[in-house]
Structures are given as C-alpha cells and as structure tokens.
Amino acid sequence: MSTLLKIKKVLFCFTAEVSAVTFQQSPQVVKEKTEVQINCSHDDANLPLMSWYQQRKGSLSMTFLGFGYATAEPTNEGRLEEQFQLRRQSMTAGTLTVHSANLSHSGVYYCAASTHSTQPAYFGKGTKLTVLDPDRQITPPKVKIFRPSPKECKNQKEEQRKKTLVCVASDFYPDHVTVSWKLNGEDVSTGVATDSAATPVDKSYRITSRLKISATLWENQDNSFVCIVSFFDGDTTIYRNDTLDVKGKGGGITRGEYLNITQGAKLSYVVVIIKSCVYGLFVGFLVWKLQGSSGKHK
Structure with a gap:
C-alpha cells in the first residue's frame, strides 16, 4: 500500500470518528521562564495511548512531541526532551510539562487518544498557550x-x-x-x-x-x-x-468601512479553509509516522 493511500485511510478514520470522545483542555496565559503544565483528559477508558502535538503560533504545521501508554513510561520525540516532559496520571489523563516557557512556546497543544498506534486517533480541541511578551501590557478589548x-x-x-x-x-x-x-x-x-x-x-x-x-x-x-x-x-x-x-x-x-470589514472576513474564511486542509494532512502524516515508529519497536 502506498504512503499516500495510508494517509488517506487514516484521515478517513480520523474524520469519521473524532466526535465520539470528549476531551477536557483549558487555555493558559503565563510569563516567561514559567514551568507550565498542560493537562488533558478524556472520557473513554478504552483508549490507553495518548500522543501530544504542538502547533506554534502563526504556523500551519504541527510538531509531534511524543506519546505514551497508561502502563508504560511516555516517550519524547528525541531532541524535544529537554523542553518537554510527558506524564500519565491514569488511563484517561495525562500532562505535558514545558520546563521553561519562552515566546516560541506560544501556540496550541493537542492531545490525541487511541487504542494503539495503528488505530484511528481522537483529537481534542487543543490547549491554547500564550507566553506573555514582557514588552506588551495586558489589556482588555x-x-x-x-x-x-x-x-x-x-x-x-x-x-x-x-x-x-x-x-x-x-x-x-x-x-x-x-x-x-x-x-x-x-x-x-x-x-x-x-x-x-x-x-x-x-x-x-x-x-x-x-x-x-x-x-x-x-x-x-x-x-x-x-x-x-x-x-x-x-x-x-x-x-x-x-x-x-x-x-x-x-x-x-460608512460604505467604505463596511467593504473593508467584509473583505477582511472573506480573507479569514480562506485562511480557515487552508488551515483546516493542512491540519488534516499533518494529523494523518503524524499518525502514520507514529504507526511506523511503533512497528519498529515491536
């Protein structure tokens, strides 16, 4: 089976079944050099594998951070071990720790759950993390x-x-x-x-x-x-x-103001569509990659 066909097959399973699991994740706003704990929990005890992904602010791509089963020590993705640590509290809960947060860590962190690396992964909506810029003041809208x-x-x-x-x-x-x-x-x-x-x-x-x-x-x-x-x-x-x-x-x-706002709205919709497509492709690729990695360790 070709790589592209494998990715399409994974994506089909992902989009067809993702709504079956409910995740709990909450946004965070922190200062630089803070140790951040990003918690994730879901409601299906039959999904022992939890994987983590990072989508940096302003980026369309996702970075695979690591994975772990509830009964084994989690595994970080090589070079990222110094920045992140993965822990499992139970079959349905896990934590991603950012050791010393800086501006580059701002983004959305996704956790995914599955029965095995060869099975469809269920994704949460993500935890939005903002590491505050010391040159900016917190200001309500x-x-x-x-x-x-x-x-x-x-x-x-x-x-x-x-x-x-x-x-x-x-x-x-x-x-x-x-x-x-x-x-x-x-x-x-x-x-x-x-x-x-x-x-x-x-x-x-x-x-x-x-x-x-x-x-x-x-x-x-x-x-x-x-x-x-x-x-x-x-x-x-x-x-x-x-x-x-x-x-x-x-x-x-004014008519000019109205046209400017609506043109901006159209651009936003185009960006949403592009992000959704790229996100789907990266999810499929990363899940496929995780399948291959798990196969090598058998």
Missing part, C-alpha cells in the same frame, strides 16, 4: 457594534433581504477572546460568523464578528442587539460588550 450598511440588500427580493451587524473588538492583548451575540436578552447563534483567530495590529489584536439577520428583524424598532466579548487575562475572564438598539442613534458605518 474595546467593543463596538456597527449598524448595517443602508445599501445592503437594497435591490433584493423581500424574502431574501438580509442585514449584517458587525462587531469589532480591538486593542486587546493577549488574544484569548471569544465573541457571542444576544437579541433582546436571548443568545443568538444562527447567522453568526466570527473570525477564526484574532488579527495582530501593532502590539495588540483585533477580532471581528458578523451577525446576519433578516431585514424584517432589523426594521423592528423594539429589537436590541448585544455583542459580548469574553477576555481571559491568565487569571480571570473579563467581559466587555456593546449594545445597539434599532431605534437608537449611533453605531453608524
């Missing part, structure tokens, strides 16, 4: 909702008319944020499109979220929209929000 462009959906049929509200969170550091929407106090998820990651701007970050609604909903003068941004500073989660009442004033947006 500023949040602003912009009203829909007056010219949006102007020539569309009545049933197709949509309006887009744009929420921009800016001037924050680090980039541990999530964005959510409310309509008249109720959570809204339909029609929401948020950038996959915050964009660096000078020494801070910015993220944009769009809420697409029917024009009829926007024309209801009693409706009130809220954009909520949660920001994790390493110790606590801070919430910032902005409210936009349909009948209220302010929150205007």
Whole structure:
C-alpha cells in the first residue's frame, strides 16, 4: 500500500470518528521562564495511548512531541526532551510539562487518544498557550457594534433581504477572546460568523464578528442587539460588550468601512479553509509516522 493511500485511510478514520470522545483542555496565559503544565483528559477508558502535538503560533504545521501508554513510561520525540516532559496520571489523563516557557512556546497543544498506534486517533480541541511578551501590557478589548450598511440588500427580493451587524473588538492583548451575540436578552447563534483567530495590529489584536439577520428583524424598532466579548487575562475572564438598539442613534458605518470589514472576513474564511486542509494532512502524516515508529519497536 502506498504512503499516500495510508494517509488517506487514516484521515478517513480520523474524520469519521473524532466526535465520539470528549476531551477536557483549558487555555493558559503565563510569563516567561514559567514551568507550565498542560493537562488533558478524556472520557473513554478504552483508549490507553495518548500522543501530544504542538502547533506554534502563526504556523500551519504541527510538531509531534511524543506519546505514551497508561502502563508504560511516555516517550519524547528525541531532541524535544529537554523542553518537554510527558506524564500519565491514569488511563484517561495525562500532562505535558514545558520546563521553561519562552515566546516560541506560544501556540496550541493537542492531545490525541487511541487504542494503539495503528488505530484511528481522537483529537481534542487543543490547549491554547500564550507566553506573555514582557514588552506588551495586558489589556482588555474595546467593543463596538456597527449598524448595517443602508445599501445592503437594497435591490433584493423581500424574502431574501438580509442585514449584517458587525462587531469589532480591538486593542486587546493577549488574544484569548471569544465573541457571542444576544437579541433582546436571548443568545443568538444562527447567522453568526466570527473570525477564526484574532488579527495582530501593532502590539495588540483585533477580532471581528458578523451577525446576519433578516431585514424584517432589523426594521423592528423594539429589537436590541448585544455583542459580548469574553477576555481571559491568565487569571480571570473579563467581559466587555456593546449594545445597539434599532431605534437608537449611533453605531453608524460608512460604505467604505463596511467593504473593508467584509473583505477582511472573506480573507479569514480562506485562511480557515487552508488551515483546516493542512491540519488534516499533518494529523494523518503524524499518525502514520507514529504507526511506523511503533512497528519498529515491536
């Protein structure tokens, strides 16, 4: 069987079965030279093998860090042993330790579980680690909702008319944020499109979220929209929000501003697609590599 065919076979198993296992991982924000423990646990006691991967900030590739069974000493990937240490607490829990964190360690760390190196691997969503830059100050976001462009959906049929509200969170550091929407106090998820990651701007970050609604909903003068941004500073989660009442004033947006934001959104979607494809290929390659490594040690 060719290498490419092996990778495709692994990817098929991975994408078909990944949702069956629930992982627990939490983000971290630390200072330089801190010893960091990244914990991972899942809910399937029939998966004794745990593997770890690192995706550095700004990189599309992933680095295999090591693996271990619950009943044996974990194995680091050669040259990385001085930086990382793997431990297993039980069949469903493990820890990756970064001995002395520096800026290059910032990124997302993934743990994966499987019954054996030749079987499909189940991946968690990852632990986002940010090692703080000493030249940057921790700063919560500023949040602003912009009203829909007056010219949006102007020539569309009545049933197709949509309006887009744009929420921009800016001037924050680090980039541990999530964005959510409310309509008249109720959570809204339909029609929401948020950038996959915050964009660096000078020494801070910015993220944009769009809420697409029917024009009829926007024309209801009693409706009130809220954009909520949660920001994790390493110790606590801070919430910032902005409210936009349909009948209220302010929150205007020019056509030029609207076009700039939507063009940025399109670029973000392209980046998401590219990252997803590359991520899938690397996962398949690394799992295949792990299969070969395990075979050699039999």
